[in-house]
Amino acid sequence: MNEACYAIFYFCLLMFISPFAGYYMARILDAKTLPTERFVFSFLGKQLEGSQNAKDYLKSLFLFHILGGGFLFSILLFQNYLPLNPLQVKGLHWDLALNTAVSFITNTNWQAYSGESQLSYFSQMLGLTPQNFLSAGVGISVLAFVSRAVSSSQKKEFGNFWRDLYRSIFYILLPLSFLLAVLLMSQGVVQTFSPYASGVGFEGANVTIPLGPAASQIAIKQIGTNGGGFFGVNSAHPFENPTPLSNFLELFSILFLPAACVFLYGKIAGSFRHAWVIFFVMLSFLLLGWFVVYQSELTSSSVWEGKETRFNLTESSLWLSATSAASNGSVNSMHDSYSPLAGGVALFQIMLGEVIFGGVGAGMYGMFLFLILTVFLSGLMTGRTPEYSGKKIESYDIQWTLIGILAPTVCILIGSAITVLLDTGYSAKGPHALSQILYAFSSASGNNGSAFGGFTADTKWANLSLSICMLVGRFSTITSVILVASHLGGKITAEDGSGSFRTDTVLFGGLVFGILLIVAGLSFFPVIALGPVLEQILMNQGKLF
Structure with a gap:
C-alpha cells in the first residue's frame, strides 16, 4: 500500500466505523439495566442506585480520583x-511518584x-494499567452526563457517576482492549512475566533485554487515549510496535474512540447531523495539521532523524498529528527531531485545548465549551438571544465556559514563563528551548503526555509544576462542563422557530472552526512566534539550535 492509499484508507475507515461505535456506546450508557449490573452493584452499596445532580456527580468523581491517586502513589x-x-x-x-x-x-x-x-x-x-481504564472511563462518563443534560428539559439529575463508570469500563473499554491486546500479541508485542533476558551485543558487551506484560498495557494506552508506554521510547520500541x-x-486506536464519542454525544443529545458537523470540524483541523507536518518533513534535509526506518513518512507524520490531536501522547518517532514547523503544528494542536477529537470523552466535552462560546458570540453578532439546543445561554454559562477554556491556557503561559526565568539549563538554547518548555506545559495542561526530548522532566520543579497543570487542565474543564450542562438541563427547551440558529449546518461548523482559531490565536500566537516560527526562519537561514 503506497503512502497516499494508506492515509485515505485510514481516514475512510475512521469515518465509517466511528458512527456505529458511537451509537453502540450511547445504547450501553443509556440502557435501563445491563447483565451483571445488579449482581455487582449489590456488593457496592446504594450509591449506585438512582441519578445524581451536578454537585453529587462531582463529589463522586473527586472522591474517586483522590482514592485512586493515593493508591497509585x-x-x-x-x-x-x-x-x-x-x-x-x-x-x-516522592515527587516523581506524585x-x-x-x-x-x-x-x-x-x-x-x-x-x-x-x-x-x-x-x-x-x-498504571488500571488507571488507564479508569481515567478513560471517567471521560466517557462525564460526556454521558453532559449529553443527557443537553437533551433534557427542566431536570436536575442526569445519570449516576458510578454506574456510568462501570458501564464505560466493562462494556466498552475492556472488550476493545482485550481484542486489541490479542491482535498485538499476534504481531509479536511481548506479554510475559519472565525476568529480563540477557545477551551479548554486536560489540561484545553484555546487554539486558527488557520484557514484561506489555501488550495488555499498550492496548488500553491506545484505546483509552492514555499514551503511556511500557518502554521508555514508547511505540518506537520494537517490543511495543514490531510490525x-x-x-x-x-x-487507528488513537482516534477511534475519540471520534466515536462525537457520535455518542449526537445520539444522546438527539442530533446525529450536529455530530457530523462537529466531526468534520475536528477532521478538518487534523487533515490541515497533518498536511503541514508531512510537507515540512518531506522537504527537510534531516527527514529521517528521530524516526524509525521501519515506518514510512506517512506513518510517522500521521502518528504525530493524531497523537497531539487526540491527547494520546504516545509516539512512534521523536517529536523533538521534527522540523520546527512540524513540531509547532503538534504544539498548536495541543494548545487548542485537545478538542481535535481529543481524549476519550474529554475531547467532545471540551468541544462542548467551544460550541457554547460559538453560539454566544454568534448571538452577539446578529442580535439574537443565544441558544444552544433550545436553551438560552446566560452569564452563568459563559462564566464557567470561559473558566474551562482559559484555566489550562493560564497554566501553559505562566508555567512556561516561570520555567524560562528559572534558567534550569535545558539542552537546547534559543527558540528551541522555548519550544521544549512550551510543549511540556501544553502537554501537561492539555492532558496529552508527549514531550520534546530535550526537556529535563525529572526535576522537583518540573514534577510539581506539571502535576499542578495536569490537575487544573483535567478538573477545571470537567467541573465547567458539568456545571454548564447541568444548568442548561434545568431550563425549558424552546421550540425551534424561524429565528432559531441551527447548529447542524456548514455555517455553524465554519463558525466553530473560526472561534477555535481566534481563541488559540489570541492566547498563543505571540509565544509560538518566538518559538517554532522563529526557529523555522532561522533554520532556513542555516542557524540550528
Whole structure:
C-alpha cells in the first residue's frame, strides 16, 4: 500500500466505523439495566442506585480520583517491597511518584521515568494499567452526563457517576482492549512475566533485554487515549510496535474512540447531523495539521532523524498529528527531531485545548465549551438571544465556559514563563528551548503526555509544576462542563422557530472552526512566534539550535 492509499484508507475507515461505535456506546450508557449490573452493584452499596445532580456527580468523581491517586502513589513509592519486581528496582522518589500518579489519574500519562528501568511489573500491571481504564472511563462518563443534560428539559439529575463508570469500563473499554491486546500479541508485542533476558551485543558487551506484560498495557494506552508506554521510547520500541500491522492498529486506536464519542454525544443529545458537523470540524483541523507536518518533513534535509526506518513518512507524520490531536501522547518517532514547523503544528494542536477529537470523552466535552462560546458570540453578532439546543445561554454559562477554556491556557503561559526565568539549563538554547518548555506545559495542561526530548522532566520543579497543570487542565474543564450542562438541563427547551440558529449546518461548523482559531490565536500566537516560527526562519537561514 503506497503512502497516499494508506492515509485515505485510514481516514475512510475512521469515518465509517466511528458512527456505529458511537451509537453502540450511547445504547450501553443509556440502557435501563445491563447483565451483571445488579449482581455487582449489590456488593457496592446504594450509591449506585438512582441519578445524581451536578454537585453529587462531582463529589463522586473527586472522591474517586483522590482514592485512586493515593493508591497509585503508594504503589510507586513502595514498589521495592512489592512482588513482581525482577530487576529489584527501588521505589520512586516522592515527587516523581506524585507526578506519575497525578499523570495517570488525569489521563495524561506524562512519563518522567523510563518504564523498563524504573518500574516493576507490579507497578506497571496493577498500578498504571488500571488507571488507564479508569481515567478513560471517567471521560466517557462525564460526556454521558453532559449529553443527557443537553437533551433534557427542566431536570436536575442526569445519570449516576458510578454506574456510568462501570458501564464505560466493562462494556466498552475492556472488550476493545482485550481484542486489541490479542491482535498485538499476534504481531509479536511481548506479554510475559519472565525476568529480563540477557545477551551479548554486536560489540561484545553484555546487554539486558527488557520484557514484561506489555501488550495488555499498550492496548488500553491506545484505546483509552492514555499514551503511556511500557518502554521508555514508547511505540518506537520494537517490543511495543514490531510490525506495520501493529503500527496501523495502534495508530487507528488513537482516534477511534475519540471520534466515536462525537457520535455518542449526537445520539444522546438527539442530533446525529450536529455530530457530523462537529466531526468534520475536528477532521478538518487534523487533515490541515497533518498536511503541514508531512510537507515540512518531506522537504527537510534531516527527514529521517528521530524516526524509525521501519515506518514510512506517512506513518510517522500521521502518528504525530493524531497523537497531539487526540491527547494520546504516545509516539512512534521523536517529536523533538521534527522540523520546527512540524513540531509547532503538534504544539498548536495541543494548545487548542485537545478538542481535535481529543481524549476519550474529554475531547467532545471540551468541544462542548467551544460550541457554547460559538453560539454566544454568534448571538452577539446578529442580535439574537443565544441558544444552544433550545436553551438560552446566560452569564452563568459563559462564566464557567470561559473558566474551562482559559484555566489550562493560564497554566501553559505562566508555567512556561516561570520555567524560562528559572534558567534550569535545558539542552537546547534559543527558540528551541522555548519550544521544549512550551510543549511540556501544553502537554501537561492539555492532558496529552508527549514531550520534546530535550526537556529535563525529572526535576522537583518540573514534577510539581506539571502535576499542578495536569490537575487544573483535567478538573477545571470537567467541573465547567458539568456545571454548564447541568444548568442548561434545568431550563425549558424552546421550540425551534424561524429565528432559531441551527447548529447542524456548514455555517455553524465554519463558525466553530473560526472561534477555535481566534481563541488559540489570541492566547498563543505571540509565544509560538518566538518559538517554532522563529526557529523555522532561522533554520532556513542555516542557524540550528
